[in-house]
Every structure is written in C-alpha cells, then in structure tokens.
Amino acid sequence: MPCTASTARDFPTRPRPQLSPTDLCLGGGEFTEDIYSLKREVLEFRAAQDPLVPVLEEIVKGQVELCTVAREHFRDVLDHLLRVDAQVDEHNELLTSALSAHLALVSREHSTAAMQQNADMRKMVIAVIIVHRLLRKSGWL
Template sequence: MFDPAAADVTEAIYKLKREVLEFRAAEDPLVPVLQEIVRGRMAMFGPTREYFRDVLDHLLRVDGQVEAHNELLTSALTAHVALLGNQQNNDMRKISSWAAIIVAVPTAIAGIYGMNFVHMPELRWLYGYPLAVAVMAVVMGLVYYRLRKSGWL
C-alpha cells in the first residue's frame, strides 16, 4: 500500500471491508441471544448452559477480532487516501511550476512588447528581439533552477 509504484489498492480494501461488515452482520445478532441463554432466562437450554457460555466466550472473542479488523481496514483506507492526496499535491506543484516557467515568464515579457510603445529602444536595434528572447530564456532558466532547488520539480 505504501509503495508508490504499486497498483491502486482502494478497491481491495473496500472488498475486505465489505466482507468484514457482512461477517459482522451475521455474528452480531447472536450475542444477545446467547447472553439470554447463558443468564438462564430460557429454561429449555438449562442443561447446555455451560456449553453456550463457552460458545458466547468464543463469539465475543470473534466479535472483538472482527471489530479490530474493521478498524484496521478503516485506518488503511484513511492512510491510502492521505497518500493519494499527497501524490496529487506533488503533481499539482509540478504542473504549477511548469506553467510558471512555460507560460508566465514569456507572457509577462510579451505583454510589455504588445503594448506598442513608440519609444522602445530595441525597435530600431537589430538585436532587440533576439535579446528579448534571450532574456526570456534566462529568466525561465532561473525560475526552473529555483523551483528545482526548492523541490517543486
């Protein structure tokens, strides 16, 4: 369950949980009936009360184990959902980082050039636009480096 490369175990956990609940639905109603027999409230079972007391003890032990399995499966499912949420957060960070690199930086620089100012020094300069593209590439590289260093990429 904790191996990132493992297959999704959510369905398997739900199947096990369903089986535990079905078993519980089958054994849970027996507890009050056996308690009534052991207490002697049903006279017809008088000679076998000791046998039913033993059966009740076993049933209560099984009931405790079923409850423990149910809680364990609930905890496993909660842990699995938390791991999935963590993985989704990591994926979202990577997507956001690449969006910042590929979209935000060029859009900001291109937005300034799209304003069509009359007095932009590079308009009459032969290397103006190659310099702007180079600045975009350098800034994108810096953003990539910082995001990589911070663990987002």
C-alpha cells in the first residue's frame, strides 16, 4: 500500500526523549557546540521550509489553476508542513532552554571555582603578612 497523506497519520510517533538536569552537565564544552550545531540545522530547515507555506496556501485557496484532486493533495501537504513548522518551533525553544540551562550550570561552576581561588588568595595573603611581620621583628627587614 503506498504511503499517502491520509495513511501517514496511522503510523505511531516515536516517544520523545526527556532530558534531566544531570544530562545537561555531561559533555562539557561539546554540549554547547552540539546545541549550536542543532540550532544552526533548525535555522537552515526553517529557511528552506518558510517559503513553501505561502505558495501552498495560494494553491489551496485556488489562486493557482489545478484540478480539484491535486488541490486536495496540496491541502494535505500544507497540513503536514504546518505541523512540521510547529514541531520545529518546539525544537528551537527546547534547544534555547537547554542552552540556557547548560550555560547557567557552567556559570555556576565557574563561580564556585572563582570563590575557591579567592579563599586561596586570602590564605596566601595572610601567610605573607605573618611572615613579613616575623621577619621585621627579627630584624631581617
């Protein structure tokens, strides 16, 4: 049986994978690059898909001379294209959210490292002050 627009609806959809916050921590810098790569693909797909919508809308409205059977097929194609457009929007928003969450985690890790460096510097300054005062009292300075 050939796959037409009406039979394509009968196919089950794949379950969408769920990301947990710990998944965002894995991968380090590669994760950020992966997200940017996926966002670039989404934009390329959007650039290829967006010009099709107005053309198909004109065909469906009857502004282009076609037989009625062809117009019905183009209506199905337009419906599928609009559904794909909505899914692309969802994926784009999901990628934006994942990138924001990942950058927040990276920022938090950098803040923690910076606070540790500040504490280490305070300890070194205190040690230098103590050594300086001892050397001064002993007459070496």
